[in-house]
Amino acid sequence: MVFFRKKKDMPDGLWVRCDGCKGVVYKKAIEERMSVCPECNYHFRISSKDRLKLLLDEDSFEEMWEGMIPADPLSFRDRVSYSERVISEQKKSGTKEAAITGRGKIDGKEVMIGITDHNFIMGSMGSVVGEKITRLAEKAAELKLPLIIISGSGGGARMQEGVFSLMQMAKTSAAIARFKEEGGLYISILTDPSLGGVMASFASLADITLAEPKALIGFAGPRVIQETIKRSLPKGFQTAEFLLEHGFLDRIVNRQDMKKELSRFIDYLQ
């Protein structure tokens, strides 16, 4: 649905170049700081599995609905078929789909938690992501637990699932609406990148909306906007800081502080 920035995962090797400060940084120093640059606080993209490790109590995560895999309702074909693409993305990412969902604990407090991972077709929302997020919200309502969803989705919608993908925006929003109406606490965490259909649905509907520093967040992708307006984009456009300034975030939170903050919000609001 949108164009993407170049990949920014941590490169292999002893030393890496930081995309934030352009400096060469010792890889181990970054890893020790949860993949954050010690020089400039740049937050590298991390996998959903690593993120769950950072946010949840040790060994507390129980994955749910992990057997869900995409169907190919359109028999979609571009230069490769969708089913071929799915298989290669599964191999590349080591996950079956772009969302991982389940329950876990934060400082001993039970939560329902979901995460979309940019490593699988840019974290785009197809039927599996939509269904998992929906079930997560429904389960959170049933168990009366806080709901935490971390978005890392540069793709927004999953084009290869056509209109079914679009309908996931509706379905997830409906489930969130019910959950919140029943008094549930929903915290949305926006990470780099959070764009398109995910942002125009569940990711924007939280009681508390947090973001990591400098994360790219928006509706349209920067390149689409640039092509529309035919001039370069303002500095800092569509960053977490830009959203905070325009009133669409509650807080920007450093990765190292995220777990602690979540715990505090749950104490206040749950």
Next chain:
Amino acid sequence: MSEKSIIELENLIVEIEHRIEDLENASSKDSFDRSSEINCLKETKEKLQVKMCNQLTPYDIVKLARHPLRPLSSDYITLIVEDFIELHGDKRFGDDRAIICGLGRIGQEKVLIIGQQKGKSTKERIACNFGMPNPEGYRKALQKMELAEKFHLPIITLIDTPGANPDVGAEERGQAHAIAENIYKMFRLKTPIINIVIGEGGSGGALGIGIGDKFAILEYAYYSVISPEGCAAILWKNSENAPEAAQSLKLTAKDLLAFGIVDDVIPEPLVGAHKDPKLMANTLKKYIMKYLNELKAIPINTLIENRYNRYRSLGKYSEE
């Protein structure tokens, strides 16, 4: 079928129409009977029209949905709605001309109409931003929908947008947030909602006024997660592959009916709504009246429950 030959066919049809008109004018002046020639031309015209309709590719349909003469929300409001009172302004930022809202009567029914509007003249098109709404447009729509809920008026939304506006101002004012908020709130509005795609159903921009209890699409309208051009640019790395993308995306009314996404495909006059806007408006009105009668009979809590379940069931996946 290439796009060019569809245009050639359409031009040929227009030529025949002019010829028929000339003959009829001549006959009315000199009373000379040309009916056999006229009938013959009419027959040829109809054959060509049927041929054209049968040959339409998905991308031809996208072109028809964008046809410069295609009736717009404002046309249907003029043709169907009596005593229309437009309501402007989102009471927060501005008045987005890409979405028209207002009270009116369709038959005996008092309703709120919300229509995405592209504009006719160049000046209008620019004012309407070519039918690409800004956040204030979605917020205006929501504000009026809440008004309709309070006073128990059913809501009719006419969808016709290439997509929500992708520009700097729209991002600054929270385009994603505005659309998300509308989707979310429309699920809980305690009044019947009917959504009809009359032209382009462009992704999240369409969905922002597109949640409801009945969903229909005109025969040559389309509804898609992304424009064929955008999809081609990403997956084929070339927007010229838009015809293939349109094929792959399964975005036509027929596809949507087969997928169970829409309740009805509303038939258009041969070769498209622009050929006979009045006939089109009448057909549209009949569907709206039918839906209003059906929905009025359903208790409001059941309606909201059904609305949830309708979208809850959409999605295709397998589970190991």
